Amino acid sequence: MKRGKKQLLVVGDRVLVEPTKTETMTKVGLFLPPGVVEKEEVRAGTVVAMGPGTPLPPPSDEQEPWKDGYRTPRFLPMQVRVGDTALFFRKAAIEITFEDEPFLVVPYGAILVLVRNDAAVPDQLPPEL
Numbered sequence: 415m416k417r418g419k420k421q422l423l424v425v426g427d428r429v430l431v432e433p434t435k436t437e438t439m440t441k442v443g444l445f446l447p448p449g450v451v452e453k454e455e456v457r458a459g460t461v462v463a464m465g466p467g468t469p470l471p472p473p474s475d476e477q478e479p480w481k482d483g484y485r486t487p488r489f490l491p492m493q494v495r496v497g498d499t500a501l502f503f504r505k506a507a508i509e510i511t512f513e514d515e516p517f518l519v520v521p522y523g524a525i526l527v528l529v530r531n532d533a534a535v536p537d538q539l540p541p542e543l
Contacts, residue, residue, distance in 0.1 A: 415463040417513040424465040427522040429494050431459035431507070432515075456526065457504040459518055460497065467491045468522075492522050499529040 415422045415430065424430045467489035494500065506524030510517050 415512075417515075420513065422463065422512050424463050424519070426465045427468045427490075427492060428465050429461055429492070429500065429520045429522060429525065430463040431500055431502070431518040431520050432462050433457065433459040433518050434499075455504055456501055457507065457518075458499060458501050459520075461494055461500055462517065463496065464492060464494050494522070494525065494528060495530070497530075501526045501529075 415424075422430070466487075470488040470490055472488075500520065502520045503524045503526070507518040507520045510519055
């Protein structure tokens with residue numbers, strides 16, 4: 415993600431999320447104190463950027479390190495896409511500020527569900543893995 419002259423790179427299996435504003439008022443019109451809102455265990459936000467995924471070791475059938483592509487990094491891809499709405503555990507998220515904007519860094523394992531407007535999430539891994 416690029417803002418001005420700075421670029422924020424997400425590493426590993428982490429996801430950068432822009433948090434959504436939490437409701438501070440009930441449907442009836444009562445204002446909730448901040449302590450009540452913070453006790454919720456699940457939080458939501460929009461995915462802004464993500465890392466490449468979980469790193470994988472080189473293939474075991476490759477015993478010849480001089481071959482082309484032997485040390486090419488491989489990653490287990492994530493199901494998350496930019497623009498998805500993610501619901502995740504509040505305690506697993508780490509709050510950061512980048513260019514005066516609040517963001518959350520969420521580990522991939524802490525994401526509970528994704529809300530996506532278009533095609534479904536694939537049920538199987540790509541064949542190249």
